[in-house]
Structure formats: C-alpha cells, structure tokens
Amino acid sequence: MSVQQQENGGFDDAADVVIIGSGSAAATAALTAAKKGASVLILEKSDKLGGTSAMSGAGTWVPANHHMLAAGLQDSPAETLTYLRATAPEGWAETEDELWQAFAENAPRMLEFVEANTPLEFALTHEADPMAEYPGGKTGGRTLSPKPLSRRILGKYAPKLRRSTLPHIFTYQELSHDIQRRFVSTVVKMAPTLIWRWLTDTRGQGNALMAGLLKGCLDTGCRIETKTRAVKLLTDEDDGGVIGVLVEQLGRQRRIRARRGVLLGTGGFEWNPEMFAKHFPGPLDFIGSPRTNEGDGQLMAQAIGAKLDHMDQANISYLVPTRYEGRLHGIPLEFHTVPNAILVNRLGQRFTSEYRFNMGEMLNQRDEHGQPVHLPVWLITDADFFRNSGLLRWFARFDKRWVTKARTLEDLADRIRLPAAHLVQTVARFNELAGKGVDEDFHRGETPLEKERAAVSGLMAPITKPPFVAIPFNRSILGTKGGARTNAAGQVLRPDGSIIAGLYCAGIAMASPIGTRAVGSGTTIGPNMTWGYICANAMLQANRGG
Structure with a gap:
C-alpha cells in the first residue's frame, strides 16, 4: 500500500465531498461545499467541462430573486409555492410538495450566494411565467440569464469549457429578442460589442454561466479532474451508505474516498439508446445535449438500491439539425x-x-x-x-x-x-x-x-x-429529467423511503420535481443550481465523517 493510500484509509485519493459531473448543479454544489470549508473533488468523465449547462441558453428561473425585487416586482417563496402547486400535473403534489417548498425557500438564497462568490452577474429577461394566469404566476422577473464573461478567467481550464451549437457570442436576452426579430440591423448595431467579445473570448448564455461557476469553484480550492469516469459507488458494509466512488482514469481504476458524501450531477440518459427507448418509446427527432449523457448516475444509483422515478420526464424542445463535434446534432430553434x-x-x-x-x-x-x-x-x-x-x-x-x-x-x-x-x-x-x-x-x-x-x-x-x-415534429430532447428519487434535502432514497447515507443527487440526474411541464423559461437551470446548493448544505450538516 502506498503512502497516499495509507493516508486515505486504503483509498487512492480522498476529499470531504466528491462531485460527479461538472454542469450547473454539480458546480453550484461544489462551490457551496468548498466555500463552507469542505475539500471538494469534481470528477468529469469527458475532456470538456460544463456539461449540458455549458451548451444551454442559460435561461435561469429563480422566483423571488433579488434582481426582480430591486426592480420593484413583487414575489415571495409563498407565491412561488402557490404557483407550483397550481400548475403541477395531477398527482404530483403527493410526492413533490416538500421538494417544491425546499426549492421555493432556497432558490433566491442560491442566486445571492452564487453572485457573491463568483464573477457571475445575472440580468432579468422580463419573460412572463407561461401560466401567469394561474395563482402565484408572474408576468415578469422570475427568469434571468448571466451577463457575458470571458472564458479566459478559467486559465488553463478555458480550452476545456464545453462549446455550444448556440451562438454564445450573444446573451440570452439578445438572442431571444433583438436577434430573432431584427437580425441584420441588430448585428450591425452591435458590431463593436461583438468584435470586442470575439477578441476577449467573452461569451454569454451557458458558457458565461459555467465559466463563472467553475471560476468560483477554482477560487475556493476545488480540484477538478477530467477524463475520469465514475463507474461504481462504494458502500459501507454495515449500513449500505456511500463512502466513495470507483473511477476509471487513463486506463486504470482508482478508489476515491468521500468523507462527507458523494453528489451525482451526471446529467440525463438521452444518449443511452437502451434506456431511452425503454422510457421514451416512439420516434425521436434530435438530441441537443453532450453525448456523454448516458445515464451513468442513474445506473450507479440503481445498482446500490436507489429508487428511480420520473424516468418518462424530459426537457422536450424544438430542435433543428446541425453538426456538433463532427456529427448530426440538434440545436434549439423555435421554428413552428x-x-x-x-x-x-x-x-x-x-x-x-x-x-x-x-x-x-x-x-x-x-x-x-x-x-x-x-x-x-x-x-x-x-x-x-x-x-x-x-x-x-x-x-x-x-x-x-x-x-x-x-x-x-x-x-x-x-x-x-x-x-x-x-x-x-x-x-x-x-x-x-x-x-x-x-x-x-x-x-x-x-x-x-x-x-x-x-x-x-x-x-x-x-x-x-x-x-x-x-x-x-416529434420529441427532441435537451435532457431527460428522471433519476434517483430524493427527499427535500437532496438525499437519495430507496424504494421503501429509507435514506442511502452519503449519497445526494441534483440536476437532471435526479427525479426532477419539475418535470416535462415547464413552469417558466429556465426551469431546468434554475432548479438544477438550487438543488446543487441544497445538497451541499445538507451534506455539510450531516454528521457523517471518517
């Protein structure tokens, strides 16, 4: 046994918190845990960072956020909860209400925390809730998107930030409004700004979001390892709780100890043909997410007895054909x-x-x-x-x-x-x-x-x-939204409702409490970040060490 293995209790490496994935849920969890004193290791199986979030438009639904309140728009967690209850599919309140409550309370706190501890600054889009006519709905203020950031702030990690099919040289606000309505005149008017963004490697949307989040993670001491695929959750022989993860890296396996917990932020399963066909029978047009979304988190959780739920839910959008990494891919475009x-x-x-x-x-x-x-x-x-x-x-x-x-x-x-x-x-x-x-x-x-x-x-x-x-015009997928069933603290549950100690799940790897029925623009990214924040706080409050 090596000296390092002796120091880590027989493991090859160790950290207080091990985060699997590098998208918005994973990075928000890593940032939160590191800022509150934990040692954090982020594992990304591909050679690119940021996951589906980096490719996204980064519309971010955060009700009762401080930007809308500063603009004189009224909102509260209570109104958020009223809206979620009023617009939910029939029967969902029985399993999701506690999670809705946790989201409503923590979403505005998350956004303030992220802005205070990263270079990110968000701006309102003034989009209405799509069901604003329902109780608790709002005609604007709940959806935001980050202002542009230079990818160069990531230093040596800048080339690793995942690029998108979307033109991230524009912000979400510019692309959603000015560009689609007055393309030529807007581009001409914006030419000096666009040239400056090009020269400084400044981007908006998902690249801005993930550049800012990952910069915050790096500044708080998080370690990041790419080309490291988690293949198995390691469990305690006595209580079945998760104590670490087995990974494959550069052709060899390593055992990593997680002293406080493991978070699954691995994304969806839309690129796993067998899993997708099982849960989404029928024709599929295009997929717009990274091909690394193969259901790793769902399968690892299931292998140790976790309950999977909402496996028939997804972020279903309208995509048109494009090329990405040399292959046919989908790009979001509202063309109908x-x-x-x-x-x-x-x-x-x-x-x-x-x-x-x-x-x-x-x-x-x-x-x-x-x-x-x-x-x-x-x-x-x-x-x-x-x-x-x-x-x-x-x-x-x-x-x-x-x-x-x-x-x-x-x-x-x-x-x-x-x-x-x-x-x-x-x-x-x-x-x-x-x-x-x-x-x-x-x-x-x-x-x-x-x-x-x-x-x-x-x-x-x-x-x-x-x-x-x-x-x-069949289903096109930006990410499935089914996975491990969790409680309101993000802890993964077994079918009998018992907690798998040491295992947490966030983002679209979890059984999303907001499924296919979106309650606003950005009801993937906003909840993803919030659940990362919730999980990290719960993980550090749990008395599981060693």
Whole structure:
C-alpha cells in the first residue's frame, strides 16, 4: 500500500465531498461545499467541462430573486409555492410538495450566494411565467440569464469549457429578442460589442454561466479532474451508505474516498439508446445535449438500491439539425410559431395550439400502456415558410431527409404516410379559421404568452401555396429529467423511503420535481443550481465523517 493510500484509509485519493459531473448543479454544489470549508473533488468523465449547462441558453428561473425585487416586482417563496402547486400535473403534489417548498425557500438564497462568490452577474429577461394566469404566476422577473464573461478567467481550464451549437457570442436576452426579430440591423448595431467579445473570448448564455461557476469553484480550492469516469459507488458494509466512488482514469481504476458524501450531477440518459427507448418509446427527432449523457448516475444509483422515478420526464424542445463535434446534432430553434403552419398527429389532425409554451408535454402525452398518443407529429406548411426564413434553409442543409415537399396535400400525405383525406380536411378547416382570424378549435393566441407570440409573428394565415411542406415534429430532447428519487434535502432514497447515507443527487440526474411541464423559461437551470446548493448544505450538516 502506498503512502497516499495509507493516508486515505486504503483509498487512492480522498476529499470531504466528491462531485460527479461538472454542469450547473454539480458546480453550484461544489462551490457551496468548498466555500463552507469542505475539500471538494469534481470528477468529469469527458475532456470538456460544463456539461449540458455549458451548451444551454442559460435561461435561469429563480422566483423571488433579488434582481426582480430591486426592480420593484413583487414575489415571495409563498407565491412561488402557490404557483407550483397550481400548475403541477395531477398527482404530483403527493410526492413533490416538500421538494417544491425546499426549492421555493432556497432558490433566491442560491442566486445571492452564487453572485457573491463568483464573477457571475445575472440580468432579468422580463419573460412572463407561461401560466401567469394561474395563482402565484408572474408576468415578469422570475427568469434571468448571466451577463457575458470571458472564458479566459478559467486559465488553463478555458480550452476545456464545453462549446455550444448556440451562438454564445450573444446573451440570452439578445438572442431571444433583438436577434430573432431584427437580425441584420441588430448585428450591425452591435458590431463593436461583438468584435470586442470575439477578441476577449467573452461569451454569454451557458458558457458565461459555467465559466463563472467553475471560476468560483477554482477560487475556493476545488480540484477538478477530467477524463475520469465514475463507474461504481462504494458502500459501507454495515449500513449500505456511500463512502466513495470507483473511477476509471487513463486506463486504470482508482478508489476515491468521500468523507462527507458523494453528489451525482451526471446529467440525463438521452444518449443511452437502451434506456431511452425503454422510457421514451416512439420516434425521436434530435438530441441537443453532450453525448456523454448516458445515464451513468442513474445506473450507479440503481445498482446500490436507489429508487428511480420520473424516468418518462424530459426537457422536450424544438430542435433543428446541425453538426456538433463532427456529427448530426440538434440545436434549439423555435421554428413552428408562424401564422401559416400547423401541427398534425399520426391521424393527420390538429391536436393543440401551435403557440402553446408546454408543447413538449403534448408531444410526450402517453396512453394507459405508456405509448405515445400523438406521435409521429408533423409540421405542415407551404412555400412561404422557407421563403421567409433563410435561417431555416441554412439548417435544413445539415439533414437532407428533414424536409418533405409535394405539389399537392394528397401527395404530401402519401409521402409521410398520413391519411390524405384527414390532412386535406384539417388544412381546409385551418384555412377557414384563418379567414375568420379566430382559432375556434384550439384557441391559438388566447393565453397571455400566446398573445405575445402572435404579436411577434402573426396569429393565423392560410396554407395554400405549393409546394406544400412537412417537417417532423416529434420529441427532441435537451435532457431527460428522471433519476434517483430524493427527499427535500437532496438525499437519495430507496424504494421503501429509507435514506442511502452519503449519497445526494441534483440536476437532471435526479427525479426532477419539475418535470416535462415547464413552469417558466429556465426551469431546468434554475432548479438544477438550487438543488446543487441544497445538497451541499445538507451534506455539510450531516454528521457523517471518517
């Protein structure tokens, strides 16, 4: 046994807290634990840091945050909890209410802590809650995104920060509003700023978020090891609690002791074909996350008796084809909210308002056997769709099979295997409603958020100009949201409800208390960071040492 192994009780290495993963949940947990005096080791299996969060737009939903309160916008944890309860899927309160309470209380504290201990500064986006009409909903202030930061603040780790398919040279606010509405004029106006950002390696969105969080981790003494894959959780023979982790690094295995606990922040399982097919049957269009999201945390937790839950939940978005790391990938782009486009199900019929915020929930709707109700889903439009969007024409070139065209609706239906009579009837009915200017069938444009979308692009326009166009609009995944079931302190539970001592889980590796039904823009990142913060605090309060 080496001297190091003797010092670490027979292990090859040791730390108070071992964090598996390097995304927003993992990094927030690491920062919190290190700032409060713990030694922290961050393990990342790839050669890139930041995970899905680094690739994201970094919309961050934090209710009752200090920025909105400073702007004179009223909110409180009590109102947050009211909103979460009012908008939750049926039956979720039975298992999630304690977790909602923990989130509502800790989210604003987390944001203040992060800003006080990293270079990060957040700015409001003024986006409304998508269900602002429900009790506790707000018309603005709960969603934020970080201001730009130079990736160079990470020093030798700067090249390791994961790049994105999104243009992170823009902030979330710029990309969500000015760029999409007035692209050319905005880019020209911003030219000096964009040049400065390019020269200084300054970026917004997910790269700013993770540059700031990781810088905070480094400044507080966290160790970071890349190309280190956790393969097994090590447990105590007496109580089954987690005491460390077995990793593979540079072709050899190492045992790492975790004196205070292990946190799983490993991301989703969308790139594990077997797991994904089991929990998400039916067609899949694109995935927009790193290919390292293979369910490592879920599988390691399950192997030591953890309960997995919400495995049918995900951040389901609308992605278009692009290339990433040399392979076909998805990039988020809202391309379906235009007046002359409808969504039809496998029967060739409309089934929802195309302008609804929680479209992913509709696409993920299941029958009593767990099978998709609507898939395959198609966007149906006409020649004006591409004529008015050079951006979509650009992305379509990455996947020649993505778009189907035909001179008639009957021919189009035949090519995509839909009932022709149904599709023709559906388009005729939509055209009739477009003439009236009112969607009598699915009430498109009637909620506050849908009214905003209609104000930007228009409400309804007839689909009449050949060639007619069909684009698949099935589930596209930015990250699954199922995993280890936890309590309100982030401790991982067994099926009988007992706690697995020393094991915590945060982010999209956990059974998310906010699943596919998003309650605001950024209800992945905001909760991820909050649960990292909750887990670290709980870990340090637990009396498990050694």
